[in-house]
Amino acid sequence: MKKQVTIIGSGIVGATIAYYLSADPTLSVTIYDEGIGQATKNSAGIISPWLSKRRNQRWYQLAKAGAALYPEIVADTQMGYSVYQQAGTIVTRSNAADLQALYDLAIERRKVAPQIGEIEKLTAAEVQQRIPLLTNPQPGVFISGGARVDGDKFAHNLLKYAEKRNLVRHKGKVTLGDQGQLMTPHGQQNYDTLILAVGAWLKPMLLPMHIVAKVRPQKGQLIELQLPETWGDDVPVLMPEGERDFIPFTRSKLVVGATHENDQGYDLQVSDLVEDDLFASGYKLDQNLTKAQISQVKVGTRAYTADFAPFFGALPDNPHILMASGLGSSGLTTGPIIGKLLADYVLTGAHDWDQYQLPIETYLEDAD
Structure with a gap:
């Protein structure tokens, strides 16, 4: 009889787990999703952790591994440029030092991370040459390994790929006793x-089991603009100093x-008010933008922990229930590797996760 694995949540973590587990014919894999407020569908999509100043080395090791995993999954599933583009990242600084x-x-x-690729220090004029949309460029550092991903399309493609193998999908709300x-x-x-x-919804999901997951929701909004001009697939992502991230996707989406x-x-x-603030940030970088070009505003809910670190693994008193949460704003970077690590655990029963996170008990407590 096949072993029944059930996944709740079809965002970046759940979709990656389904992708890996569906390859095993000894498993019966089912996924449920309510599809409300999912962070994956409403994320900016920057994959470029290497220049982060975060001091948490466990997080950095996890994010570095996640960024390195993307090209492998993309190649295996033959995803196109509309989903993932490794066009590089430019991080700007106004001060020369x-x-x-x-x-x-x-x-x-x-x-220790050759995936960074080529590294170049660019003048403001050279930054503008790489990203012609800019009317107010600053000098920056370019790394060729940086990428952008459409999280919604990426997860969707993984689930479609898994359905062709051994995945059954259901829509609707689920609860635990x-x-x-x-x-x-x-x-x-x-x-x-x-x-x-289930990301930020882990806390209410575990409460019936008298377990408190120490995660909080964080609202994230972004704007998409459809521009009249078009560009190729090689325009880098911009992570500007003091402004919101500026991500030109293929052709004409910003x-x-x-x-x-x-x-x-x-x-x-x-x-x-937030839509106005986001547009103002983009306008400081490209003064040719108009509010009429805003095609949609996306809203999602991220999960955060007190130390801004993700956690994943089995419930301490119930090894048959696994979880992942707390991925925060780097969820698209860490999500695939977390999904792969959990899938590997289901398949082998073994893990070595200490290099990536604190003990899972750090983020769980008994309800009063």
Whole structure:
């Protein structure tokens, strides 16, 4: 009899788990998703962790591994440029000393992360040459390994790929009982392994089991603009100093964002004030933009922990229930590697995750 693995959540983590597990014919893999507020569908999509100043080395090792995994998955599934483009990243600094320090950091990190690729220090004019949209460029550091990904399309393609092998998908809200019983729109469902890849919704999902997941929701908004001009696939992502990220996707789509709103809970309403702020940030970089070019505003809910670090693994008292949460604004970078690590654990029963995270107990506590 096949082992039943059930995944809750079809974002970047859940989709990656499904992609890897569906290749095993000894498993029966099912995924449920409500599809509301998913961070994956509403993320800016920058894959470029190497110049981060975050001091958490576990996070950096995880993010570095996640960025390195993307080209492998993309090649295996034959995803096109509309999903993932490794066109490089430019990080700008107005101060010459800061720019040199950033360049030196890139050179140092490339010693153990060759995925960074080529590294160049660019003048403002050279930055504008790489990103012709800019009317107010600053000098920056270019790394060729940086990429952009359409998280929604990436997860969708992984799920479609998995469905052709061994995945069954269901829509609808699911809940847990006090002993981990899985209640679905089709009634109670049995499982051998349950994987909770629900992001910021992990806390309410675990409460019936009298477990508190120490995660909080963070609202993120971004704007997409459709521009009259077109460009090729080689325009880099811009991570500007003091402004929102500026992400030219293929042809004529420009993304500006995203916000980090800590006091909005699970609210998914578009804010006119935030839309104005995002447009103003983009306008400072490209004064040819107009508000009429805004095609949509996307809103999602990220999961954050107190130390801004993700966590994943099995419930301490129930090894049949796995989870992942707390990925924050780098979820598209760390999500695939977390999904792969959890899938490997399901397949082998072994793991070595200490290099990537603190013990999972750090992020869980008994409910009062």
